Amino acid sequence: MKLERRLSQPWWLSVAVPVGSLVVAFAVMGVILALTGHDPGETYRKIVEAGFTGNGALSATLISATPILFTGLAAAVAFRMQLFNIGAEGQLYLGAIGASWIALQFGDRDVTSTPLFVVAMCAAAAALGALWALIPGVLRAFARTNEIITSLMLNYVAGLLLTYLIFDSSSYWRDTSTLQARSFPQGKPMPDASNWPTFGSSVVVPLGFLIGLAAALVVWVLYSRMRFGFEVGVMADSPRAARYAGMRTRRKILAVMALSGAIAGIGGASQIGDFTYTLDGSPTGLQAAAFGYTGIVVAALARYNPFAVCLVAVLIGGLLNAGYTLQGPDFPSGLVGVMQGIILFCALGGELLLRYRLRIRRPRTVNPVAEAAS
Amino acid sequence: MSVNDSLLVIVLAQAVLYGTPLLYAALGELLAERSGVLNLGVEGMMLFGAVVGFWITQRVHGSAPEVLFLAVLAAAIAGAALAAIHAFLVITLRANQIVSGLALTIFAGGLGLSAYVGTELGFSPNTPIEQQFRDLDVLGLGDLPVLGPVVFHQSVLVYASWGFTFLVALYLGRTRWGLNVRAVGEAPASADAMGINVTLYRYVHVLVGGAFAGVAGACYSLSITAGWSSGDALVGGAGWIAIALVIFAFWRAELCLVGAYLFGGLSALPFALQGREVDVTPEFLYALPYVMTIVVLVLVSTGLSKRRIGAPAALGVPYVREER
Numbered sequence: 244m245k246l247e248r249r250l251s252q253p254w255w256l257s258v259a260v261p262v263g264s265l266v267v268a269f270a271v272m273g274v275i276l277a278l279t280g281h282d283p284g285e286t287y288r289k290i291v292e293a294g295f296t297g298n299g300a301l302s303a304t305l306i307s308a309t310p311i312l313f314t315g316l317a318a319a320v321a322f323r324m325q326l327f328n329i330g331a332e333g334q335l336y337l338g339a340i341g342a343s344w345i346a347l348q349f350g351d352r353d354v355t356s357t358p359l360f361v362v363a364m365c366a367a368a369a370a371l372g373a374l375w376a377l378i379p380g381v382l383r384a385f386a387r388t389n390e391i392i393t394s395l396m397l398n399y400v401a402g403l404l405l406t407y408l409i410f411d412s413s414s415y416w417r418d419t420s421t422l423q424a425r426s427f428p429q430g431k432p433m434p435d436a437s438n439w440p441t442f443g444s445s446v447v448v449p450l451g452f453l454i455g456l457a458a459a460l461v462v463w464v465l466y467s468r469m470r471f472g473f474e475v476g477v478m479a480d481s482p483r484a485a486r487y488a489g490m491r492t493r494r495k496i497l498a499v500m501a502l503s504g505a506i507a508g509i510g511g512a513s514q515i516g517d518f519t520y521t522l523d524g525s526p527t528g529l530q531a532a533a534f535g536y537t538g539i540v541v542a543a544l545a546r547y548n549p550f551a552v553c554l555v556a557v558l559i560g561g562l563l564n565a566g567y568t569l570q571g572p573d574f575p576s577g578l579v580g581v582m583q584g585i586i587l588f589c590a591l592g593g594e595l596l597l598r599y600r601l602r603i604r605r606p607r608t609v610n611p612v613a614e615a616a617s
Numbered sequence: 618m619s620v621n622d623s624l625l626v627i628v629l630a631q632a633v634l635y636g637t638p639l640l641y642a643a644l645g646e647l648l649a650e651r652s653g654v655l656n657l658g659v660e661g662m663m664l665f666g667a668v669v670g671f672w673i674t675q676r677v678h679g680s681a682p683e684v685l686f687l688a689v690l691a692a693a694i695a696g697a698a699l700a701a702i703h704a705f706l707v708i709t710l711r712a713n714q715i716v717s718g719l720a721l722t723i724f725a726g727g728l729g730l731s732a733y734v735g736t737e738l739g740f741s742p743n744t745p746i747e748q749q750f751r752d753l754d755v756l757g758l759g760d761l762p763v764l765g766p767v768v769f770h771q772s773v774l775v776y777a778s779w780g781f782t783f784l785v786a787l788y789l790g791r792t793r794w795g796l797n798v799r800a801v802g803e804a805p806a807s808a809d810a811m812g813i814n815v816t817l818y819r820y821v822h823v824l825v826g827g828a829f830a831g832v833a834g835a836c837y838s839l840s841i842t843a844g845w846s847s848g849d850a851l852v853g854g855a856g857w858i859a860i861a862l863v864i865f866a867f868w869r870a871e872l873c874l875v876g877a878y879l880f881g882g883l884s885a886l887p888f889a890l891q892g893r894e895v896d897v898t899p900e901f902l903y904a905l906p907y908v909m910t911i912v913v914l915v916l917v918s919t920g921l922s923k924r925r926i927g928a929p930a931a932l933g934v935p936y937v938r939e940e941r
Contacts, residue, residue, distance in 0.1 A: 580729030
C-alpha cells in the first residue's frame with residue numbers, strides 16, 4: 244500500500260469523508276458501549292429519539308445547538324487562519340456578562356422595545372467578547388506569544404470572574420433583593436422586555452439560532468467572496484508569501500481574533516436572552532457546559548466551512564441534548580464527550596483520504612524489459 | 618511558633634507538592650516535543666491517569682507500596698495508551714497536531730472518558746481512598762528548619778520526580794539516543810538520511826510522554842486531592858500550564874523543575890492562605906497561576922523572539938519522506 248498526494252479533490256469526497264468518519268465513529272463507540280455492558284443499539288435508539296425524533300426533541304436540540312453554532316463559527320473563523328483561538332469558552336462568558344448588563348441597565352421598558360434590546364445586547368456582548376479575544380490576539384501579533392495557551396488560560400480567568408460576580412461580591416449582577424437570594428447567591432433576573440422571542444410552534448426556533456445562521460452567512464461572504472478571506476487563506480497557507488505580497492499580518496491577526504471573539508460573545512448574549520434570563524455564575528452551570536470546547540469539535544468536523552458548521556451544530560446539539568435528557572443510571576455519563584472525541588479522531592484520520600490517494604500496488608503483468616525489446 | 622509553621626515555609630513545602638504533577642507532565646511533554654510532536658492532550662491524559670490510578674487503589678488489595686506502585690504504573694500505561702491515539706493520528710496519518718491534541722483532551726477529559734470510566738466504576742467524590750502516598754521523613758531530617766518540610770518531608774512521588782528530571786536531562790544531553798531524538802526534532806530529513814528511524818523515535822517519545830502525563834494525573838488522585846471527582850476540576854488546567862512550562866524552560870529538563878515549583882507555589886497559595894484568614898478574594902488567588910502563565914509566556918516570547926532558543930525546529934510538522 245502506498246500514499247500518493249492528490250492533485251485535485253473530487254467534489255463528492257468532501258461530503259463522503261465526513262459522513263464516513265461519522266459512521267466509523269458510531270461503530271467504534273458501539274464497541275466501547277458493548278465492552279462496558281451497554282447495548283449499543285438500544286443506546287443509539289435512545290439518543291436518536293431524545294435528540295431528534297421524539298416529541299419536542301428537535302426544539303430542545305436547537306437549544307443545545309445555538310451556543311455551539313456560535314462557538315463553532317468562532318473557532319472556524321480563527322482556525323482558518325491557523326490562529327488557534329481556543330478561548331471561545333471565556334469569550335462566551337464575557338458576552339453573557341455584557342448582554343446581561345445591558346438588559347439590567349435598560350430594564351423598565353415595555354415589550355415593544357425588545358428588538359432594541361436584542362441589538363444592544365448583541366452589540367455589548369460582541370464588544371466584550373472581541374476585547375477578551377484581543378488579549379491573546381495582541382500578544383500573538385506583537386509579542387509572538389502562543390495564542391493557544393494564552394486564550395485557554397483566559398477561559399479559566401473568565402470562569403473565575405463569572406463566579407466572583409455572582410458568589411463573592413455584591414456586584415451589579417448579583418440578586419440581593421430577597422433574604423433567600425442573599426444566602427444562596429444568584430444573578431438578578433432579567434426584565435421581561437429583554438427576553439428574546441422564539442419562532443414556530445411544532446419546532447420552537449430560538450432567535451439566537453437564526454442570528455447564528457445569519458452570522459454564518461456573513462462569515463461565508465467575508466471568507467469566500469471578499470478580499471478579507473482571501474488574505475486569511477494566503478496567510479494560513481504561506482505566511483511568507485503573504486508578507487511578500489504586502490499583506491498586513493498583524494492587523495489581520497487582530498481582526499480575525501476580534502471577529503472570532505465577537506461571534507462567541509454573541510453566543511453568550513443568546514444564552515442570556517434566549518434561555519437563562521439571568522447571569523449564571525455557578526461552576527456547575529454555564530461553566531460546566533463547555534460550549535467553547537464543543538465548538539472546536541463542531542468547527543473541525545465541518546472542516547471550517549460556515550454552512551457545514553450550521554448543520555454539524557444541530558447534529559452535535561442533538562447529541563448534547565440527548566446527553567442531558569438521558570442522564571441517569573442506564574446512560575453512561577461522559578458518553579457525550581467520548582463520542583465527540585471519537586468523531587473528531589475519525590474526522591482527522593479521514594482528512595488523510597482527502598489529501599492523499601491510497602494506492603494498492605499490484606504486481607505488474609507486463610514485463611517492462613520484454614515490452615521495450617519488442 | 619517555630620519557623621516551620623511560618624507561611625513562607627508552608628507555601629514552599631506546598632509548592633513542591635503542587636509542582637510535582639506539573640513537573641511530571643512537563644517532562645513528558647518535553648520528550649514528545651523534542652522529537653518534534655506537540656501533544657496538547659496533556660490535560661486529558663492526566664485526568665485519565667488520575668481515574669485509572671484511583672481505580673487500582675480501590676480494587677487491588679495488598680501492602681501500600683505494592684498497591685501504589687501498581688497504581689502509578691497503571692496510570693502511566695493509561696496515559697501512554699491515550700498518547701498512542703495521538704501518535705497514530707499525527708505520525709502515521711499526518712493529521713494536524715494541534716487539533717488532534719485538542720481532540721484528545723476533549724475525548725479523555727472531564728466530560729469524556731475519565732468521567733465515563735469513573736462513573737461506570739461507581740466512583741464519586743465521596744468514595745474514600747484506600748491507599749495514598751504519605752510524606753516520608755527522610756533520614757529523620759523532617760524537623761530541620763525550612764529545609765525539613767520543604768526537602769525532607771515529601772512523598773516518594775516527589776523524590777522520584779527528581780530522579781526522572783536528572784534522567785531526562787542526562788538522556789537528552791549526554792546519550793547517543795538523546796542526540797538522535799534532538800536530530801529527529803530539529804531536522805527529521807537529515808536524521809532519516811543518517812539512518813535514524815524517525816517514525817519509531819517519534820512514537821516512542823510520544824508514548825513515554827503520555828506515560829509521564831498519566832503519572833502526573835495520579836499525583837492528584839493519590840496524593841494531592843487523594844480522591845476522585847468527575848469533571849475537570851481535579852486537574853484544573855495543570856496540563857495546559859505544563860505545556861506552557863516547557864516553553865518557559867526553553868525545552869530543558871532542569872529548568873522544568875524550577876518552573877514547576879514556581880507554578881506549584883502559585884497553585885498552593887490560596888490553600889495556604891485559607892487557614893490564615895487573610896482577607897483576599899479567593900477567585901483572585903485562584904486566577905493567579907493562569908494569569909502568571911500568560912505573563913511569563915509573554916516575557917519569554919518577547920525576550921527571545923529574535924532567536925527562538927530551544928524550540929525544536931520541526932515541532933508540529935509531520936515528516937513525510939517523499940515530500941521533504
